[in-house]
Amino acid sequence: MSKKIKFIILALAVSATSFAGKLNVVTTTSDLASITEIVAGDLAKVSSICSGNQDPHHLQARPRYVMMARNADLWIRTGMDLEIGWEMPVIDGSRNRKIRPGNPGHLDVSTQIHKLDIPDASMLSRAMGDVHSQGNPHYLIDPENAKHAAQDIAERLAQLDPKNADTYRNNAGAFIDRIDKRMEEWKEQMEPLKGKSIVTYHRSWLYFCERFGLTIAIELEPKPGIPPSPTHLTRVIETVQADEIKLILQEPWYSTKAADRVAEKTGARVVTAPTYTGSDPDADNYIALIDLIVKRLTE
Amino acid sequence: MKYHYSSAILVMAGALLTLNAVAQDDTPEKVPTRNDSTSALSAFNPAVSAIVDMYYYNENSKEGLSHMKEEMPGFAGHSHGEDEHDHGEKENGFNLNHVELTLSAEVDNYFKALANVAISEDGAEIEEAWAETTGLPWGFQAKAGKLFSNFGYINAQHSHMWDFSDQPLIYELSLGSHGLNDKGVQLSWLAPTPVYLLFGAEVFQGDNEMMYVQKENDDLPKNDGPRLGVGWVKLAPLQIDNHELLLGLFGASGSHQEVHEEGGATNSFDGINWFAGADAVYKFDSGKAYDQGDATVQAEYFYRNKELDQENGDEELTGAQDGYYIQGTYGILPRWRGGLRWEQVGLTNQEEEEGIKKEFSDSWRATAMVDLRPSEFSQVRFQVSNGDYDLGDKGVENVWEVYVQLTFSIGAHDAHSF
Numbered sequence: 001m002s003k004k005i006k007f008i009i010l011a012l013a014v015s016a017t018s019f020a021g022k023l024n025v026v027t028t029t030s031d032l033a034s035i036t037e038i039v040a041g042d043l044a045k046v047s048s049i050c051s052g053n054q055d056p057h058h059l060q061a062r063p064r065y066v067m068m069a070r071n072a073d074l075w076i077r078t079g080m081d082l083e084i085g086w087e088m089p090v091i092d093g094s095r096n097r098k099i100r101p102g103n104p105g106h107l108d109v110s111t112q113i114h115k116l117d118i119p120d121a122s123m124l125s126r127a128m129g130d131v132h133s134q135g136n137p138h139y140l141i142d143p144e145n146a147k148h149a150a151q152d153i154a155e156r157l158a159q160l161d162p163k164n165a166d167t168y169r170n171n172a173g174a175f176i177d178r179i180d181k182r183m184e185e186w187k188e189q190m191e192p193l194k195g196k197s198i199v200t201y202h203r204s205w206l207y208f209c210e211r212f213g214l215t216i217a218i219e220l221e222p223k224p225g226i227p228p229s230p231t232h233l234t235r236v237i238e239t240v241q242a243d244e245i246k247l248i249l250q251e252p253w254y255s256t257k258a259a260d261r262v263a264e265k266t267g268a269r270v271v272t273a274p275t276y277t278g279s280d281p282d283a284d285n286y287i288a289l290i291d292l293i294v295k296r297l298t299e
Numbered sequence: 300m301k302y303h304y305s306s307a308i309l310v311m312a313g314a315l316l317t318l319n320a321v322a323q324d325d326t327p328e329k330v331p332t333r334n335d336s337t338s339a340l341s342a343f344n345p346a347v348s349a350i351v352d353m354y355y356y357n358e359n360s361k362e363g364l365s366h367m368k369e370e371m372p373g374f375a376g377h378s379h380g381e382d383e384h385d386h387g388e389k390e391n392g393f394n395l396n397h398v399e400l401t402l403s404a405e406v407d408n409y410f411k412a413l414a415n416v417a418i419s420e421d422g423a424e425i426e427e428a429w430a431e432t433t434g435l436p437w438g439f440q441a442k443a444g445k446l447f448s449n450f451g452y453i454n455a456q457h458s459h460m461w462d463f464s465d466q467p468l469i470y471e472l473s474l475g476s477h478g479l480n481d482k483g484v485q486l487s488w489l490a491p492t493p494v495y496l497l498f499g500a501e502v503f504q505g506d507n508e509m510m511y512v513q514k515e516n517d518d519l520p521k522n523d524g525p526r527l528g529v530g531w532v533k534l535a536p537l538q539i540d541n542h543e544l545l546l547g548l549f550g551a552s553g554s555h556q557e558v559h560e561e562g563g564a565t566n567s568f569d570g571i572n573w574f575a576g577a578d579a580v581y582k583f584d585s586g587k588a589y590d591q592g593d594a595t596v597q598a599e600y601f602y603r604n605k606e607l608d609q610e611n612g613d614e615e616l617t618g619a620q621d622g623y624y625i626q627g628t629y630g631i632l633p634r635w636r637g638g639l640r641w642e643q644v645g646l647t648n649q650e651e652e653e654g655i656k657k658e659f660s661d662s663w664r665a666t667a668m669v670d671l672r673p674s675e676f677s678q679v680r681f682q683v684s685n686g687d688y689d690l691g692d693k694g695v696e697n698v699w700e701v702y703v704q705l706t707f708s709i710g711a712h713d714a715h716s717f
Contacts, residue, residue: 053586058588061715061717062535062543063533063535070438086714088714089714095438095439225674225675
């Protein structure tokens with residue numbers, strides 16, 4: 001074998017096992033990646049399948065994701081069926097047995113959180129739209145739930161990498177303290193909106209609104225996953241007028257056409273805010289994300 | 300068409316189905332909730348789903364398009380057994396393609412398994428029944444049972460996943476309505492390279508209705524299985540956010556027998572059928588909601604070659620055919636897609652029997668479709684095709700085809716591979 005070929009093989013082997021010694025963590029969504037980065041510091045290489053601008057319901061199990069999952073030591077997911085359309089083909093395709101569900105390398109962050117919107121099993125039907133049987137999966141937009149996530153992630157990292165266990169736990173503790181401190185400020189900023197009704201596009205904002213005392217009067221989507229119909233928009237306009245709603249809040253990947261129509265008829269303000277880290281240059285980490293949502297709502 | 304009003308009724312029915320999804324007057328009922336975290340679903344139950352696939356179909360050929368396809372020189376169905384039932388045959392009017400029942404689950408710590416039974420009005424057929432390893436090291440994976448070969452792009456997809464209501468001509472004419480779907484084993488290896496590089500090798504029993512047939516005939520040897528080997532490689536060279544490109548090369552070789560009855564004489568042939576080709580798929584994710592602006596372009600080229608020896612004589616029977624398709628889809632509106640497909644078969648189309656070499660010409664078909672996916676679980680599709688089919692001595696016949704297809708899925712939420 002010539003030296004050149006040997007070098008190429010060596011280079012391939014190195015690239016495949018790069019960051020050796022560092023934990024390789026892959027998260028399904030970018031908010032989980034940001035929390036993991038805060039908890040792991042320099043001890044892990046963290047990447048997210050879903051960029052902040054993509055709706056995590058609707059991804060395809062692309063070869064690129066298979067490549068990301070292939071060398072992961074830990075796979076972290078939101079759970080509650082958010083990733084159901086693409087997660088298993090990615091994990092199967094990666095041939096990475098460490099990250100299959102049920103193994104220490106697979107973490108579902110939803111286990112500890114207080115779930116909302118859990119449909120009554122006896123009433124559950126697909127006619128309700130894209131309803132998740134285990135409840136509304138957009139829980140990380142509530143900073144209190146981000147604290148639970150940080151704790152879960154720290155415990156799992158400690159289990160996989162026991163010699164750095166204290167660092168992970170301390171980092172998670174510091175993150176929780178920071179959230180607690182910022183929470184007072186966020187609540188203060190959101191005070192003028194407390195008790196007010198708003199309109200949202202998808203039910204992505206439920207946990208956030210619960211935390212800060214906002215009421216969601218109606219969604220622009222008639223049912224989860226179903227785009228606004230003209231009849232439904234009429235109903236939205238009636239609701240906005242009846243409840244004197246001033247705000248329509250929506251995620252960045254939806255067209256603002258429906259919201260603009262309602263705004264035009266009612267004078268309500270349309271606010272587009274990110275729901276995931278990285279979808280806006282100003283929301284490059286989890287705390288900046290909440291900062292930005294609060295700022296957009298209150299400016 | 301016999302009844303002139305029927306097309307009008309069909310269009311109305313299709314429009315109503317579409318309208319039902321587009322302008323549904325939804326009562327904004329609140330989802331009843333309860334606040335505990337126990338899930339109603341048990342993880343130990345296998346995921347169960349049923350997919351109902353049906354269509355209205357009409358074509359205007361003189362003798363029936365499926366009959367014509369069996370007469371196309373070069374692709375002619377010498378290999379069709381007399382008693383063999385062709386499941387791809389469509390009737391003018393309403394067709395229930397099939398109901399597909401799927402059960403899947405992790406078997407244990409080592410395997411996952413899936414069973415898929417397609418039930419049609421003529422009976423049930425096992426489309427897939429396999430177990431796949433989940434714990435092999437170094438990027439290996441093995442799969443055994445009855446499975447779709449993973450060569451090319453469209454072969455491994457169930458019919459309800461296709462972007463058009465029918466399969467490309469070259470697939471239908473070469474491998475039949477089920478593609479290459481057989482009992483066997485598959486071994487694949489994800490190479491530890493910085494780009495996605497997947498190698499696969501498959502060994503099958505070699506029971507295909509078109510290209511890999513064993514005949515009952517005293518002159519012919521009884522060939523033991525496995526009689527078919529397939530190899531493929533897939534490469535995804537791009538690592539860009541919203542773009543994905545997947546390229547593939549494939550080849551296969553296996554045992555094939557034919558019996559020709561001409562002018563009172565019966566000639567029996569035994570030998571090798573092989574095929575090779577390439578596939579490419581590009582997908583663009585616009586990032587917009589409800590698949591608006593998403594685009595897909597895919598193309599496959601397929602070349603096949605036959606080399607058979609006469610068992611009750613000294614003659615040879617050889618042939619070579621090829622074909623390709625290229626198709627694209629685009630999310631024209633939220634939940635609506637439009638698609639175009641162009642395909643040709645028989646650009647190479649020759650046969651040599653008893654020293655006489657014959658060259659045949661090619662056939663083509665152009666297809667347009669529009670579909671609506673009201674949700675993840677339902678789809679309505681309208682499709683129109685027009686094509687010229689070369690029938691050798693009978694000349695060329697132009698045929699129009701129309702589909703209105705409905706696909707419903709109940710049960711577990713599907714997760715699709717790329």
